[in-house]
Amino acid sequence: MTSSGSPNYLPHLAYDSVIFGFSGEKLKILIMEYHNTGLFALPGGFVERGENLNEAVIRGLRERTGLEKIYLEQFYTFGDTARWQPEVMRTILLANGHDPAQFAWMLDRFVSVAYYALINYSEVTPQPDVLSDSVAWYDVDALPPLILDHGEMVKKARQTLQDNLDRKLVGMNLLPTHFTMKELQQVYEAVLGRPLQRSAFQRKMLSLGILKRHEKRFTGKAHKAPFVYSFEGE
Amino acid sequence: MTSSGSPNYLPHLAYDSVIFGFSGEKLKILIMEYHNTGLFALPGGFVERGENLNEAVIRGLRERTGLEKIYLEQFYTFGDTARWQPEVMRTILLANGHDPAQFAWMLDRFVSVAYYALINYSEVTPQPDVLSDSVAWYDVDALPPLILDHGEMVKKARQTLQDNLDRKLVGMNLLPTHFTMKELQQVYEAVLGRPLQRSAFQRKMLSLGILKRHEKRFTGKAHKAPFVYSFEGE
DNA sequence: ATGCTATTGTCTCACTCTGTTACAATAGTA
DNA sequence: TACTATTGTAACAGAGTGAGACAATAGCAT
Helix, strand or coil, X not given: CCCCCCCCEEEEEEEEEEEEEECCXXXXXXXXXXXXXXXXXXXXXXXXCCCCHHXXXXXXXXXXXXXXXXXXXXXXXXXXHHHCCHHHHHHHHXXXXXXXXXXXXXXXXXXXXXXXXXXXXXXXXXXXXXXXXXXXXXXXXXXCCECCCHHHHHXXXXXXXXXXXXXXXXXXXXXXXXXXXXXXXXXXXXXXCCCCCHHHHHHHHHHCCCEEEEXXXXXXXXXXXXXXXXXXXX | CCCCCCCCEEEEEEEEEEEEEECCCCEEEEEEEECCCCCEECCEEEEECCCCHHHHHHHHHHHHHCCCCCEEEEEEEECCHHHCCHHHHHHHHHHCCCCHHHHHHHHCCCEEEEEEEECCHHHCCCXXXXXXXXXXXXXXXXXXXXXXXXXXXXXXXXXXHHHCCCXXXXXXXXXXXXXXXXXXXXXXXXXXXXXXXXXXXXXXXXXXXXXXXXXXXXXXXXXXXXXXXXXXXX
């Protein structure tokens, strides 16, 4: 990266990703905190000049999560001028000991393509990048204030996820390969943010014909042991 | 516009719009043809540096259709490198008597944010722009080959429209304010590309409680006259 | 062993929604 | 006055869903 402009990236274009995970209890997303600023943001990045947009996002997620195969979906492109707030980026650069003049291209206006990802919470150890202090999981209902329009992005991502809940196999991506019916239900409830009827949920899931039933799992609790399921083909 | 770069536009960023209309029979979209090239494309444009993305699209549609209030929805951002085909733009510029060297920025790679619009077919007289020979309605099922990935855009726009058919009031935007139940059904059939059951469709529409029934319309045909409806609040 | 408790798997019932068919009403025409 | 094409709506069956009920059972206390 030279000091004159952004040699390898398309100017004015960024992406941000809302990375969902499921802790076993709650729906979480990955949030980064920038060094010494108290500023929180979604993980994002830029697109190289010779790179497909989608692949830039996959590359960024791989660097962030270490995962190769990630369920990923583009949901909206944010292009308001109100998201141009050069002071924010200047603050971040200064706090990291960079000269903002050398990163002038980063202070310009950006249009950001937003994606959401579903990943297996337990398989990931989030990696901070150069500018960020930490990357950590936050409960979607208890996020810190986010910079720019990142709060709006999260809201829209969750809405899209809810809208697609019937059509996409959300559980397949947020759960380990083997799980109980209760765990599956908890994922749906976490995404929707409301409780579901147990028997109706079980009936519906089984009627889809995509679950494979395995042996029982003895939880050590004093009650009937649940069956374990996996998605057909795994 | 000077000869050095694109002073007023964000570089590398474009938008394209799939403009749907309903002829009374079929679902149509607006396609432009470039002067003397035989090249067909979706109407599109660029975003000014101080302009919201959404407003750039609204501005473009107003110039193209003369309509102020248009139902508009962003559905996907296309960012593959394969859409960078400078020969195509060069051909268009040359055919219009322009010097490609003066429009070098247009030959560069573009990421395009795609929108679809629903408009009232009968209220519009499409306006060609500087580079285009004509703007005309084409049946969605009988489009000419389109440049770049515009064919893919149309396909995805239609898919999105079909997916949202229940949630959005598609009829409200594609029909005149007053219409018969049969006309409403024809819109739905045109969007879905398949016939619907008459009585079930009527029952469902009426049960939504958003239609206001008016006097009958005497069509001059030898059969019972249908009621006329409008959407509640119009 | 026996009984207790929390949870699971499944059934039933009522209600809604949808696909399909049927039929009466009716505007114009012969 | 009869006929035709279309419209408005009822009727019925089957699928899907919300709610509640109940038997089965894994571990625990006795």
